[in-house]
Amino acid sequence: ELLVGNLSGGNQQKVVFGRWLQFSSKVLLLNDPAKGIDIQAKNDLYKLVRGLAHEGTSVVLYASSNEELINNCDRVIIMFEGKFVEEICYEEICDDKLIKSSLRVG
Incomplete structure (x- = not known):
């Protein structure tokens, strides 16, 4: 069993995001959710977020990357x-x- 604190920063961020997805929310507030994670994980994360938005979840995204805003908003x-x-x-x-x-x- 691996402690979350022993994971890289990017993997810690993925664990936290995954835990929040357990809850059925109508609004998802994201503050630079892809910061520090690898490209494939970033693509997977935004694919999941777009799926949630398609299902009716409102997503509010703060991103320091214009590319992330262009591709996901x-x-x-x-x-x-x-x-x-x-x-x-x-x-x-x-x-x-x-x-x-x-x-x-x-």
Whole structure:
């Protein structure tokens, strides 16, 4: 039996995420869920998250990677100091738009 504390940071994150999935939630709040995990695990994680969203779970994702936002969101909300600044719809989500929107608030 392996203690979770002995696992790598990425594997610890996978264990924590797996434990939370035991609960049937209508809303899933994720804060950089793929940080520190390998590419295959990241792909598996987001496949699972997209499946939950397809089944009706609302997913709120904070990601420091524009690529993760582009590949996994149907809309992006830009906020600054706790205030809504801009909403970017699925058709408009791209790296340039995310960068320009972020620079306007800084």
